[in-house]
Amino acid sequence: MADVVFKNVHKKFGDFIAVEGLDLSIEEGEFVSLLGPSGCGKTTTLRMLAGLEFPSSGEISIGDRVVNDLPPGKRDIAMVFQSYALYPHMSVEKNIAYPLKKRGVPRSEQGPMIARVAEMLQLTPLLSRKPRQLSGGQQQRVALGRALVRDPKVFLLDEPLSNLDAKLRGIMRAELVELHQRLGRTMVYVTHDQLEAMTMSDRIAVMYDKKLQQFAPPQEVYREPANRFVAGFIGMPSMNLIDGDLSQEGDRWMFRSGSISVPVGPLVADARGGEACLGVRPENLLLGEGPTPAVVQLVERTGHENIVVVEIEGGLRMTGRVPASTDWKTGETIQMSIQSEAAHVFAAGPTGRRLNIASVAVRP
Numbered sequence: 001m002a003d004v005v006f007k008n009v010h011k012k013f014g015d016f017i018a019v020e021g022l023d024l025s026i027e028e029g030e031f032v033s034l035l036g037p038s039g040c041g042k043t044t045t046l047r048m049l050a051g052l053e054f055p056s057s058g059e060i061s062i063g064d065r066v067v068n069d070l071p072p073g074k075r076d077i078a079m080v081f082q083s084y085a086l087y088p089h090m091s092v093e094k095n096i097a098y099p100l101k102k103r104g105v106p107r108s109e110q111g112p113m114i115a116r117v118a119e120m121l122q123l124t125p126l127l128s129r130k131p132r133q134l135s136g137g138q139q140q141r142v143a144l145g146r147a148l149v150r151d152p153k154v155f156l157l158d159e160p161l162s163n164l165d166a167k168l169r170g171i172m173r174a175e176l177v178e179l180h181q182r183l184g185r186t187m188v189y190v191t192h193d194q195l196e197a198m199t200m201s202d203r204i205a206v207m208y209d210k211k212l213q214q215f216a217p218p219q220e221v222y223r224e225p226a227n228r229f230v231a232g233f234i235g236m237p238s239m240n241l242i243d244g245d246l247s248q249e250g251d252r253w254m255f256r257s258g259s260i261s262v263p264v265g266p267l268v269a270d271a272r273g274g275e276a277c278l279g280v281r282p283e284n285l286l287l288g289e290g291p292t293p294a295v296v297q298l299v300e301r302t303g304h305e306n307i308v309v310v311e312i313e314g315g316l317r318m319t320g321r322v323p324a325s326t327d328w329k330t331g332e333t334i335q336m337s338i339q340s341e342a343a344h345v346f347a348a349g350p351t352g353r354r355l356n357i358a359s360v361a362v363r364p
């Protein structure tokens with residue numbers, strides 16, 4: 001059953017449109033990330049769900065209830081903010097107890113509820129400390145504890161890990177996934193970090209320029225990006241995106257750009273020739289073999305593999321990933337080819353739609 005539904009939701013601040021025509025249906029118990037670059041409308045979307053902003057038009061429901069006119073306190077949600085927003089003068093225990101106190105939960109019932117959450121988040125030994133006596137990760141846990149203590153129907157999290165260092169972020173990602181599995185609650189998680197979205201989510205809602213671009217499980221977003229924006233945003237290093245020309249030759253489609261010509265397809269029925277974009281993941285650029293000479297520009301050694309940037313005739317640069325055992329030097333000329341059966345084709349423009357039929361682009 002859908003638990004959270006946005007139906008054609010628009011949000012304007014004065015004349016400025018922040019969210020446009022959002023349709024999104026989140027299942028009960030799902031972990032959904034809203035992922036996109038800064039300013040694309042993620043926080044605004046989450047705040048509308050929380051009741052901190054109101055849609056200019058459209059409908060939002062939680063459970064079976066339309067919540068458009070419900071204040072935050074009546075929505076059975078809890079929100080964790082990027083800033084943690086802990087009360088500095090209160091102990092950890094009082095911070096966690098605060099939502100209970102505000103709702104008039106009797107003192108005698110608060111104790112066991114706080115103890116349960118503290119145990120779950122490993123905060124029990126820290127209950128009497130003040131926030132300033134905690135590390136960033138511990139403060140983040142307290143903010144989570146405050147959200148968890150009421151056992152709300154839906155959790156909303158806005159970039160909750162962005163103030164932590166890389167190692168701690170990794171640990172907290174795993175903890176959040178485990179917490180979600182244990183609680184089985186619906187979670188809506190805002191992030192600009194594709195790694196967080198890819199590793200934690202059941203489904204990712206990719207947003208760009210006020211609009212939802214794709215809503216699908218992580219593997220699908222990676223393998224079958226719905227458009228050029230999603231293709232370029234998901235994946236590290238980014239997909240190579242090459243502008244060029246698409247034409248039908250006999251019974252097949254060819255993509256050409258400078259010295260590159262790649263057979264593609266099959267394409268969707270209404271695909272037309274003309275300007276288009278070829279997308280090639282770094283793992284589908286075959287370096288060291290093939291017909292095209294390429295000059296090595298940069299080799300980045302990550303330890304378990306090398307990221308290699310090459311330039312071909314005409315100045316086009318592409319990125320590939322190869323085993324760490326390769327030892328090409330900058331300036332060296334090597335051979336390369338594009339694994340054409342794994343290439344993606346998009347219509348021209350920043351959000352040009354996918355033109356090739358998806359399953360064919362999946363590498364076996």
Ligand SMILES: Nc1ncnc2c1ncn2[C@@H]1O[C@H](COP(=O)(O)OP(=O)(O)O)[C@@H](O)[C@H]1O
Nearest residue numbers: 013016017018037038039040041042043044045
């Ligand atoms: N209260 C507001 N008044 C005016 N503009 C706003 C307000 N809140 C957000 N915006 C604008 O709406 C756009 C989307 O913001 P936001 O949802 O915070 O983006 P994100 O969280 O994806 O970075 C931004 O351009 C932002 O400047």
Ligand SMILES: [Mg+2]
Nearest residue numbers: 042043044190
């Ligand atoms: Mg934001």
